[in-house]
Amino acid sequence: MNTDTYALELQQISHTFSDRQKSVHVLDKISLTVNKGEFVSLIGPSGSGKSTIFHMIGGLLTPSSGEIYINGRQVTGEKGLISYMPQSSSLFPWRTVEENVGLALEVEGMSKKQTLQLAREWLPKIGLGGYEQAYPHMLSGGMQQRVAFLRALLSNQELICLDEPFGALDALSRLEMQNWLLSVWEEYQRSVLLVTHSIDEALLLSDKIYVLSDKPAVIAKEIVVPLERPRHEEMMVRSEYLQVKQQILSLLKNRQT
Ligand SMILES: Nc1ncnc2c1ncn2[C@@H]1O[C@H](COP(=O)(O)OP(=O)(O)OP(=O)(O)O)[C@@H](O)[C@H]1O
Ligand SMILES: [Mg+2]
Numbered sequence: 674m675n676t677d678t679y680a681l682e683l684q685q686i687s688h689t690f691s692d693r694q695k696s697v698h699v700l701d702k703i704s705l706t707v708n709k710g711e712f713v714s715l716i717g718p719s720g721s722g723k724s725t726i727f728h729m730i731g732g733l734l735t736p737s738s739g740e741i742y743i744n745g746r747q748v749t750g751e752k753g754l755i756s757y758m759p760q761s762s763s764l765f766p767w768r769t770v771e772e773n774v775g776l777a778l779e780v781e782g783m784s785k786k787q788t789l790q791l792a793r794e795w796l797p798k799i800g801l802g803g804y805e806q807a808y809p810h811m812l813s814g815g816m817q818q819r820v821a822f823l824r825a826l827l828s829n830q831e832l833i834c835l836d837e838p839f840g841a842l843d844a845l846s847r848l849e850m851q852n853w854l855l856s857v858w859e860e861y862q863r864s865v866l867l868v869t870h871s872i873d874e875a876l877l878l879s880d881k882i883y884v885l886s887d888k889p890a891v892i893a894k895e896i897v898v899p900l901e902r903p904r905h906e907e908m909m910v911r912s913e914y915l916q917v918k919q920q921i922l923s924l925l926k927n928r929q930t
Contacts, residue, residue: 682704683704684704707865732750872922
């Protein structure tokens, strides 16, 4: 395979939701790329169409126009090619925690015995040792999110799409999870596309950030994060960090103009 191809490429994606009463133009010619092994964030106002973009990448929704490429292949409308963590927890209530973690791998053909072994190995690393056989309703919202996150991460798909994976976590657990995600990503070098509302989160984790405008959303700006790796929190006080942060803030603030 041509190694120059992107892990993900969106070309001129536009979308309008219509029903009998009205139509809503949500996305307007969105083009973006995720290189192999790159960590990319998508930041934008609520309702701008970020989750809609993810539904399209996952093949759950076909764009009104435009094309989606994964590893250089046109896949618009095809399902099952990415690992996807949706915005709301998607755990199956009738499956235990460890069975939920193993689900994506089972779908990919791994034996249940192997998936459970992997789940038992990983759950303690996200602070959920002892909860292997619990059911989702016995967990807090943040714990449920961690299970969904681990499931997405363990799937063998090369591209991981995370839709606000840390939204329900308190500041401290959020920081811990960000650091954990960073260390896993640095080790495995998967391609990640992350939706977040947190500018700090986007800056700390990403190589590249796309800032979306209000709907109909266009890419307001593509920003290459000027920080070396490994990343650490002390970088948040650097002048180049604060400068980019300010830039993103004003893009989001001035979005109506
Ligand atoms: N199935 C649908 N039918 C009609 N309109 C929809 C549908 N799904 C989403 N929308 C509309 O599209 C717009 C974008 O929604 P989307 O969920 O993608 O926003 P978002 O950027 O993910 O927002 P948030 O940050 O709040 O999660 C919203 O105005 C929403 O009402
Ligand atoms: Mg959303």
